[in-house]
Amino acid sequence: xxxxxxxxxxxxxxxxxxxxxxxxxxxxxxxxxxxxxxxxxxxxxxxxxxxxxxxxxxxxxxxxxxxxxxxxxxxxxxxxxxxxxxxxxxxxxxxxxxxxxxxxxxxxxxxxxxxxxxxxxxxxxxxxxxxxxxxxxxxxxxxxxxxxxxxxxxxxxxxxxxxxxxxxxxxxxxxxxxxxxxxxxxxxxxxxxxxxxxxxxxxxxxxxxxxxxxxxxxxxxxxxxxxxxxxxxxxxxxxxxxxxxxxxxxxxxxxxxxxxxxxxxxxxxxxxxxxxxxxxxxxxxxxxxxxxxxxxxxxxxxxxxxxxxxx
Numbered sequence: 001x002x003x004x005x006x007x008x009x010x011x012x013x014x015x016x017x018x019x020x021x022x023x024x025x026x027x028x029x030x031x032x033x034x035x036x037x038x039x040x041x042x043x044x045x046x047x048x049x050x051x052x053x054x055x056x057x058x059x060x061x062x063x064x065x066x067x068x069x070x071x072x073x074x075x076x077x078x079x080x081x082x083x084x085x086x087x088x089x090x091x092x093x094x095x096x097x098x099x100x101x102x103x104x105x106x107x108x109x110x111x112x113x114x115x116x117x118x119x120x121x122x123x124x125x126x127x128x129x130x131x132x133x134x135x136x137x138x139x140x141x142x143x144x145x146x147x148x149x150x151x152x153x154x155x156x157x158x159x160x161x162x163x164x165x166x167x168x169x170x171x172x173x174x175x176x177x178x179x180x181x182x183x184x185x186x187x188x189x190x191x192x193x194x195x196x197x198x199x200x201x202x203x204x205x206x207x208x209x210x211x212x213x214x215x216x217x218x219x220x221x222x223x224x225x226x227x228x229x230x231x232x233x234x235x236x237x238x239x240x241x242x243x244x245x246x247x248x249x250x251x252x253x254x255x256x257x258x259x260x261x262x263x264x265x266x267x268x269x270x271x272x273x274x275x276x277x278x279x280x281x282x283x284x285x286x287x288x289x290x291x292x293x294x295x296x297x298x299x300x301x302x303x304x305x306x307x308x309x310x311x
Contacts, residue, residue: 001189004031004084004094004108005305008277009195010270011099012206014288016049018195018298019097023057025302026093026309031083032061033098033107036239038076039067041231044214044222045241057095060087067231070158077106084188093309096190101276110187122169126161137164145173158235191308192283193301196274202289207266211259214241224249240265 005028007019019030032038036046040063049059060083065071080096084107087094096104129137134157141164142149148163163174170177197203223245226232232242241262248258277283284304286297 002084002088003189003309004096005309006104006190006192007095007097007195008101008104008192008283009099010203010273011266012210013195013197013203014294015097015099015195016053019095020053020057021298022302022305023095026305028093028095029058029060029087031080031094031096032059033096033100033103035100035103036236037062038065038071039236040065041226042067042236042239044217044219045239047210067226067236068234070235073102073106076103080107081110099273108186108188108190109181109184123161123165126164130157130161140164147175148173191305192280194277194283194285196285196287198287198289203270204267207270208263211263211266215259219245240269
């Protein structure tokens with residue numbers, strides 16, 4: 001069974017720097033696990049590793065899709081798996097880095113997705129039905145899978161259609177589908193690290209500082225370019241940063257209101273990430289309060305990772 005290192009945690013926690021330094025120490029390469037960094041042209045708003053950062057350690061799964069494309073967990077798992085296998089085949093250590101927990105889980109688990117997910121005749125038929133009128137589909141979901149219907153927002157087209165795709169294609173709910181998938185042995189053995197600034201107010205300060213830095217680096221200009229070129233229509237348009245900034249560009253709010261909304265949405269997202277990763281059984285949390293402690297947890301995680309990778 002192949003082995004990989006995971007650097008997870010909430011947004012703005014310092015994952016990118018830690019993953020790069022682990023990759024440098026372990027002769028490894030970074031596999032991004034961010035659901036929005038897969039998109040080209042979306043650099044500032046997704047906090048994508050800069051060219052300088054990517055030059056310090058080879059990165060994979062960044063800029064692999066156009067913003068107008070629909071991108072799924074299944075597609076990520078398939079593409080990222082090829083990257084991991086390539087890294088392992090060259091005797092190097094895969095360091096998976098990101099805050100998209102479902103993407104990481106899908107990569108480690110391997111498979112577990114229905115063939116053709118996202119581009120099957122069934123999925124295309126569901127897309128057409130949704131365009132005509134989503135109400136019958138939502139009613140079907142409530143009847144067939146009340147649990148998912150209660151959990152999913154009616155406007156979450158992608159997840160609603162995925163749940164119906166599983167129901168119509170397999171005759172079981174997506175919850176049952178996922179439960180059965182998780183019973184299969186994972187494809188990879190993973191060492192999970194979770195980076196977590198403490199106390200929570202430190203994380204929120206880092207998030208606020210990141211928003212200010214994004215605006216200084218040109219988030220408004222990047223959003224305007226993407227908007228004018230029609231790239232903010234599909235899944236990419238739901239990314240935190242662009243959705244809020246677009247409100248300002250459309251004249252719906254002031255710049256300060258957009259910035260404050262972005263800070264609040266980012267904080268809420270970080271809370272959800274902490275909750276999700278809190279349920280990973282073997283994840284080792286690495287808490288730090290300042291740069292000195294950050295360096296200390298990095299040294300300790302490097303020691304642990306080195307022992308894991310050479311077994």
